[in-house]
Amino acid sequence: MEKILSKHFFNPEARRLSFYLQNDGYEAARKALTCMSPQEIIEEVMKSNLRGLGGAGFPTGRKWSFIPKDSPEPRYLVVNCDESEPGTFKDRHIIEWTPHTLLEGVMIASFAIGAHQCFVYARGEYVRYANILQTALEEAYRAGFFGKNIFGTGFDLDVMIHLGAGAYICGEESALLESLEGKKGWPRLKPPFPAVSGLFGRPTIINNTETISYVPVIIRNGGEWFSRLGSLKSGGMRLYSVSGHIRKPGVYELPLGTSLREIIYTYAEGMRNGRKLKAVIPGGSSTPVLTAQEIDVKMDFESLAAIGSMLGSAGVIVMDESACLVKALAVLGKFYQHESCGQCTPCREGTGWMTRILHRILTGRGVKGDLENLVRVANNIQGNTICALGDGAAMPMISFVTKFREEFESHIFHKRCTAVR
Amino acid sequence: MSLETLSDQLLAEISEILAKHPQRRPALLPILHACQRRNGYISPEIERAVAELLGIPVIDVREIITFYTLLLPKPVGKHHLQFCTNLSCHLQGAEESVAAACRRLGIEEGETTADRRFTVTTVECLGACDMAPAMQVNDDYYANMTSDRVNELLDKLS
Numbered sequence: 001m002e003k004i005l006s007k008h009f010f011n012p013e014a015r016r017l018s019f020y021l022q023n024d025g026y027e028a029a030r031k032a033l034t035c036m037s038p039q040e041i042i043e044e045v046m047k048s049n050l051r052g053l054g055g056a057g058f059p060t061g062r063k064w065s066f067i068p069k070d071s072p073e074p075r076y077l078v079v080n081c082d083e084s085e086p087g088t089f090k091d092r093h094i095i096e097w098t099p100h101t102l103l104e105g106v107m108i109a110s111f112a113i114g115a116h117q118c119f120v121y122a123r124g125e126y127v128r129y130a131n132i133l134q135t136a137l138e139e140a141y142r143a144g145f146f147g148k149n150i151f152g153t154g155f156d157l158d159v160m161i162h163l164g165a166g167a168y169i170c171g172e173e174s175a176l177l178e179s180l181e182g183k184k185g186w187p188r189l190k191p192p193f194p195a196v197s198g199l200f201g202r203p204t205i206i207n208n209t210e211t212i213s214y215v216p217v218i219i220r221n222g223g224e225w226f227s228r229l230g231s232l233k234s235g236g237m238r239l240y241s242v243s244g245h246i247r248k249p250g251v252y253e254l255p256l257g258t259s260l261r262e263i264i265y266t267y268a269e270g271m272r273n274g275r276k277l278k279a280v281i282p283g284g285s286s287t288p289v290l291t292a293q294e295i296d297v298k299m300d301f302e303s304l305a306a307i308g309s310m311l312g313s314a315g316v317i318v319m320d321e322s323a324c325l326v327k328a329l330a331v332l333g334k335f336y337q338h339e340s341c342g343q344c345t346p347c348r349e350g351t352g353w354m355t356r357i358l359h360r361i362l363t364g365r366g367v368k369g370d371l372e373n374l375v376r377v378a379n380n381i382q383g384n385t386i387c388a389l390g391d392g393a394a395m396p397m398i399s400f401v402t403k404f405r406e407e408f409e410s411h412i413f414h415k416r417c418t419a420v421r
Numbered sequence: 422m423s424l425e426t427l428s429d430q431l432l433a434e435i436s437e438i439l440a441k442h443p444q445r446r447p448a449l450l451p452i453l454h455a456c457q458r459r460n461g462y463i464s465p466e467i468e469r470a471v472a473e474l475l476g477i478p479v480i481d482v483r484e485i486i487t488f489y490t491l492l493l494p495k496p497v498g499k500h501h502l503q504f505c506t507n508l509s510c511h512l513q514g515a516e517e518s519v520a521a522a523c524r525r526l527g528i529e530e531g532e533t534t535a536d537r538r539f540t541v542t543t544v545e546c547l548g549a550c551d552m553a554p555a556m557q558v559n560d561d562y563y564a565n566m567t568s569d570r571v572n573e574l575l576d577k578l579s
């Protein structure tokens with residue numbers, strides 16, 4: 001299968017505008033701005049079945065269609081490059097190796113929704129990678145691809161790259177908007193949705209870096225072409241980040257619907273040191289864990305939902321028999337406790353309680369009833385918070401304890417870790 | 422007058438940032454980043470000066486500094502060793518490199534060496550799980566950190 005975004009990964013030349021232009025760069029944007037109406041672009045993206053690749057999987061074309069039409073009010077495009085979901089590192093690869101693809105997508109998306117200002121929000125730790133994107137942006141400005149009167153169409157567009165400062169919550173779209181406004185990242189109540197009232201109260205479309213980066217190829221080859229690459233309801237390809245106990249960790253660009261088994265054993269070359277697979281988190285740390293028996297699942301939104309998990313950000317974390325799942329879950333618990341923004345009581349307090357219970361179990365002080373309490377706290381967080389961070393903290397808890405109960409019980413009742421060292 | 426705390430260079434950088442932002446408040450985070458890059462951390466004096474500059478209460482600036490983990494209210498060493506200990510790095514033995522660094526430098530996690538050259542902290546996922554165990558030293562990412570590689574790196578930085 002021919003690669004799209006990852007075709008030129010690891011080739012430093014590919015970052016340059018000259019290289020990009022030699023490979024049909026900005027031709028899709030030219031086509032969109034000079035030969036298509038915003039409505040036609042949105043329809044093409046709808047046909048492509050492109051879905052949000054940041055985590056929630058919302059159909060991209062449909063999201064764009066929510067932006068109020070025929071209103072003189074300014075509107076914004078915001079690109080989410082906060083990438084802080086544990087197990088996810090694809091957006092970093094995009095801005096490091098193919099920044100112009102993202103920028104071309106920005107141009108097309110902005111034109112489609114009528115935005116003249118775009119903000120790219122990159123996590124603060126990515127400062128080096130954000131600088132690569134900034135360099136590419138400056139090159140594109142100098143070549144007239146951004147600024148005033150692009151392609152002589154009268155369309156103006158400015159792009160500003162903004163650095164976050166170390167807060168997972170700022171990847172949540174409404175927290176991200178608060179952060180862009182200079183505030184702490186406290187998610188907003190929805191509705192109103194950002195498409196109606198977003199940045200500075202204006203209509204705003206927020207999309208993940210990878211989502212926007214697939215837009216140019218959709219305009220170039222057509223929505224139907226892209227859609228056919230994937231499975232029925234999830235169009236196209238996506239970048240799977242694979243890490244953990246695996247021979248070849250990395251980013252693999254494959255069609256939606258590729259089986260998890262194939263990703264692990266064919267592309268990432270299987271387990272290290274002949275170890276046995278124990279567990280896989282399929283879509284970033286917030287998605288329910290799978291057992292080794294479940295890896296024939298197709299990696300698309302519907303198939304994972306059907307077995308009670310989620311495709312999320314497609315961050316695949318592989319764990320072999322040497323992993324202690326009590327420790328693994330405690331690591332995640334500490335993460336969510338640290339990253340909870342503190343706004344909603346169930347999440348702020350609950351993540352702390354869960355982490356304390358896990359720490360107790362891990363240090364041999366677990367007692368009967370701990371697992372029930374852990375799941376009860378998780379259930380009381382889920383669905384009871386303003387944003388989905390709470391759900392993301394609860395789902396690993398419930399799934400780990402349900403699917404690997406013996407391992408937790410062994411720690412509690414026999415003070416013994418069953419991981420194979 | 423607390424504005425005098427800010428060097429001319431920093432003030433120039435800040436006015437550049439303000440020029441790019443039609444509204445003042447959204448410039449706060451970029452301004453604090455600039456202050457930290459120049460000063461190493463955000464001192465109470467800088468905090469007051471920035472509040473004055475933007476015409477907002479000092480507590481609003483404090484709230485931002487305490488919310489975002491990359492903004493530092495206290496100085497750190499010249500080389501800030503930030504080890505990721507989240508899941509993928511943990512699975513590859515991240516804790517060993519943290520221990521190796523602490524042993525070699527004679528400090529605990531979260532501490533700074535007496536000569537102010539090194540600080541060791543643990544951080545959450547850096548978005549570099551393909552490089553696990555991953556770490557960041559100031560702005561730079563480092564991959565596959567073992568105890569040996571930590572020692573090599575410290576040799577180079579010392």
Ligand SMILES: Cc1cc2nc3c(=O)[nH]c(=O)nc-3n(C[C@H](O)[C@H](O)[C@H](O)COP(=O)(O)O)c2cc1C
Pocket residue numbers: 051052053054055056057058080081082083084085168169170171172173174206207208209211212387388389392
């Ligand atoms: C706690 C939390 C963290 C999130 N982090 C990110 C992130 O780092 N990057 C991202 O693109 N989306 C993240 N999301 C999802 C965004 O809220 C939003 O759905 C997404 O950016 C929309 O873009 P898309 O439709 O292109 O996926 C996060 C959501 C939550 C609840």
Ligand code: FES
Pocket residue numbers: 086087088505506507508509510511545546547548549550551553555
């Ligand atoms: S878990 Fe360490 S970089 Fe992601």
